Amino acid sequence: NAGVTQTPKFRILKIGQSMTLQCTQDMNHNYMYWYRQDPGMGLKLIYYSVGAGITDKGEVPNGYNVSRSTTEDFPLRLELAAPSQTSVYFCASSEVNYGYTFGSGTRLTVV
Amino acid sequence: RKEVEQDPGPFNVPEGATVAFNCTYSNSASQSFFWYRQDCRKEPKLLMSVYSSGNEDGRFTAQLNRASQYISLLIRDSKLSDSATYLCVVSWTGGYQKVTFGTGTKLQVIP
Numbered sequence: 001n002a003g004v005t006q007t008p009k010f011r012i013l014k015i016g017q018s019m020t021l022q023c024t025q026d027m028n029h030n031y032m033y034w035y036r037q038d039p040g041m042g043l044k045l046i047y048y049s050v051g052a053g054i055t056d057k058g059e060v061p062n063g064y065n066v067s068r069s070t071t072e073d074f075p076l077r078l079e080l081a082a083p084s085q086t087s088v089y090f091c092a093s094s095e096v097n098y099g100y101t102f103g104s105g106t107r108l109t110v111v
Numbered sequence: 112r113k114e115v116e117q118d119p120g121p122f123n124v125p126e127g128a129t130v131a132f133n134c135t136y137s138n139s140a141s142q143s144f145f146w147y148r149q150d151c152r153k154e155p156k157l158l159m160s161v162y163s164s165g166n167e168d169g170r171f172t173a174q175l176n177r178a179s180q181y182i183s184l185l186i187r188d189s190k191l192s193d194s195a196t197y198l199c200v201v202s203w204t205g206g207y208q209k210v211t212f213g214t215g216t217k218l219q220v221i222p
Binding site: 033041042043088090094096097098099100101102103104105 | 147
């Protein structure tokens with residue numbers, strides 16, 4: 001019972017580089033989400049998806065892109081990394097009106 | 112007014128004490144309510160759902176007051192291992208699921 005799996009766990013990027021954060025869930029959940037959490041702060045929604053092929057912006061989408069080609073996978077793409085994107089990124093999945101299951105997070109530092 | 116508001120704390124309590132957290136929400140159409148626990152540098156984990164009739168899980172009791180739009184979490188006989196940040200989560204379904212996380216209340220249980 002893997003739940004939500006995120007890779008990588010840690011990454012250091014240089015300013016201007018790009019990368020993809022991977023997220024996979026094996027619970028057949030329709031809803032998937034990407035959040036970022038800055039030190040000492042709350043969770044901020046970046047993007048979410050209500051099913052394969054359907055994505056929408058959250059609270060802080062600038063600098064990110066997502067795709068949802070399958071129910072299981074919801075990768076987050078960072079283009080032209082900036083220091084302001086230094087954060088911990090959490091992927092989560094759920095069904096409607098049920099609680100979230102989070103991945104263990106990706107700690108990203110942009111230098 | 113924030114959609115979900117919590118007292119950030121920290122609440123410093125001795126072992127064995129009883130501690131209560133409240134969380135207020137602004138959207139009267141909110142349908143589902145949860146408490147999550149987040150340990151330092153870890154992902155949030157679902158602690159319990161909150162039902163109108165109130166619910167209990169061991170030392171933890173959650174209550175919902177729809178009229179006053181708040182939920183509460185009571186922890187009895189606090190343990191050192193209860194030290195964490197407790198997040199209030201409110202969910203509303205209107206064509207899609209909108210979920211709002213509170214910024215969390217930090218609890219430190221002291222020996």
